[in-house]
Amino acid sequence: MIHYDICIIGAGAAGLSAGIAAAEHGRSVLIIDKNKKAGMKLYATGNGRCNIANSHMAFCCYYDNSFACELLGETPYLDVISFMEKLGVKCYSKNGYYYPCSNQASTVVWALLDRLRSLNTDFLQNTMIDDIVRDSKGYRLFKNNKEIASSDKLILCCGGLSAPALGAPSEEDMFKIYSSLKLKVNVPSPMLCPIITKEDMTKISGVRVNARVSINKIHLSGIEHKGHDISSKKIPETIDHDSIIAEEGEVQFTDYGLSGIVIFNMSYYDFDKIYIDILPEMSEEELSESLKIFRENNSSRSIHAILNGFINDKMAEYIIIRYLEKSPKESISSLSDDEISILSSAIKKLSFTFDRLYGYQHSQATKGGISTDSVNINNMSVKNEHGLFAAGEALDVQGKCGGYNLMWAFLSGLRAGEAAAKDI
Numbered sequence: 001m002i003h004y005d006i007c008i009i010g011a012g013a014a015g016l017s018a019g020i021a022a023a024e025h026g027r028s029v030l031i032i033d034k035n036k037k038a039g040m041k042l043y044a045t046g047n048g049r050c051n052i053a054n055s056h057m058a059f060c061c062y063y064d065n066s067f068a069c070e071l072l073g074e075t076p077y078l079d080v081i082s083f084m085e086k087l088g089v090k091c092y093s094k095n096g097y098y099y100p101c102s103n104q105a106s107t108v109v110w111a112l113l114d115r116l117r118s119l120n121t122d123f124l125q126n127t128m129i130d131d132i133v134r135d136s137k138g139y140r141l142f143k144n145n146k147e148i149a150s151s152d153k154l155i156l157c158c159g160g161l162s163a164p165a166l167g168a169p170s171e172e173d174m175f176k177i178y179s180s181l182k183l184k185v186n187v188p189s190p191m192l193c194p195i196i197t198k199e200d201m202t203k204i205s206g207v208r209v210n211a212r213v214s215i216n217k218i219h220l221s222g223i224e225h226k227g228h229d230i231s232s233k234k235i236p237e238t239i240d241h242d243s244i245i246a247e248e249g250e251v252q253f254t255d256y257g258l259s260g261i262v263i264f265n266m267s268y269y270d271f272d273k274i275y276i277d278i279l280p281e282m283s284e285e286e287l288s289e290s291l292k293i294f295r296e297n298n299s300s301r302s303i304h305a306i307l308n309g310f311i312n313d314k315m316a317e318y319i320i321i322r323y324l325e326k327s328p329k330e331s332i333s334s335l336s337d338d339e340i341s342i343l344s345s346a347i348k349k350l351s352f353t354f355d356r357l358y359g360y361q362h363s364q365a366t367k368g369g370i371s372t373d374s375v376n377i378n379n380m381s382v383k384n385e386h387g388l389f390a391a392g393e394a395l396d397v398q399g400k401c402g403g404y405n406l407m408w409a410f411l412s413g414l415r416a417g418e419a420a421a422k423d424i
């Protein structure tokens with residue numbers, strides 16, 4: 001069994017980047033992954049196009065995580081583009097979202113792997129590490145009680161629990177190695193995923209609208225730890241009404257609830273109601289006034305037909321039945337001023353009740369993981385654990401949709417790999 005300078009657990013964006021940085025500093029490197037293929041998740045990113053970075057950078061892109069923002073700085077996308085250029089991957093931007101020019105995620109995976117092979121990095125696939133022992137020589141890695149490899153330094157790039165179909169480990173498996181190292185880990189839950197609502201959505205399933213979505217963020221006394229596909233949340237004990245979070249984008253209504261990027265981004269927060277303004281172009285007053293004018297001038301048309309002039313027809317029918325309990329076929333002239341106000345308010349603040357998240361199998365990122373409090377930002381080393389490093393989604397860092405998670409994985413991986421190599 002070869003003893004390496006550096007072992008890396010995880011052959012994803014973070015692990016492969018860490019491997020390149022470490023091997024470029026002349027270290028012997030072994031990358032281990034439980035999957036048959038390296039970069040399994042990377043192949044699926046950005047609908048197969050790999051949204052590797054984003055030029056828009058703000059605190060909120062990482063849910064106000066100061067650790068991530070400090071490490072990445074103001075223009076992290078330039079660092080990712082430069083890393084890709086060195087690997088021979090040309091990138092282009094569409095509205096600030098960066099992709100490889102080939103529009104193929106495989107281009108990025110192959111370039112990372114070719115660079116690693118040229119640096120004589122070793123790989124061990126199909127190998128799930130389930131125990132780690134620290135001794136005076138470094139780290140000894142085990143699978144089913146059999147020692148697989150050992151190294152002076154160890155970099156944990158184990159990712160999160162999202163997308164088990166792409167090889168993500170179970171929570172139990174993940175915790176086995178974290179507890180063997182006594183790491184401080186924050187409770188995981190799925191995020192960047194659809195939301196299941198309590199309302200019956202079948203009548204509006206398939207509708208897509210450009211909307212302004214808002215929630216009242218809730219401070220929970222503690223999130224129930226289910227540890228399975230579908231996570232649920234505890235009843236809120238305190239509600240901070242100042243914490244309104246809002247974002248505009250496309251919302252997709254499905255038979256189980258809500259989906260779309262803006263909903264994915266909201267899935268990070270704890271809330272019990274989600275409000276959807278399906279006509280952000282008009283104020284509630286303008287809408288009310290317009291409906292009153294139509295009531296005067298088009299009195300023979302149905303409520304449904306008039307609302308359809310403003311919003312999707314399935315949605316118009318749903319709102320009339322849900323909020324007025326009237327037949328959509330009734331004439332607009334039958335509406336009172338109060339009923340017009342109810343309709344206008346419903347269109348501007350269509351509300352749905354949170355039931356649960358759609359689960360890890362439909363989520364693109366995991367909330368929780370190794371606490372950033374236990375990691376040194378300058379080199380990604382775990383505090384008070386000589387020779388142990390962590391990077392990527394294994395840490396409790398989450399970005400919004402749009403290239404932020406890969407940007408974090410690549411750059412934190414490079415930093416950890418370089419630091420581990422120099423530290424030897």
Ligand SMILES: Cc1cc2nc3c(=O)[nH]c(=O)nc-3n(C[C@H](O)[C@H](O)[C@H](O)COP(=O)(O)OP(=O)(O)OC[C@H]3O[C@@H](n4cnc5c(N)ncnc54)[C@H](O)[C@@H]3O)c2cc1C
Nearest residue numbers: 010012013014034045046051129158159392393403405406
């Ligand atoms: C469908 C989908 C699309 C996405 N699209 C985008 C996008 O376009 N842009 C973006 O920025 N982000 C996207 N993301 C999120 C992004 O892919 C991840 O945040 C990022 O890939 C994380 O990289 P990582 O290296 O930290 O972890 P991962 O890529 O998850 O790699 C971790 C690896 O560690 C291995 N592993 C874990 N534990 C062990 C163990 N004990 N022993 C051996 N191996 C182990 C796992 O098998 C896995 O291969 C997407 C995610 C999904 C699921």
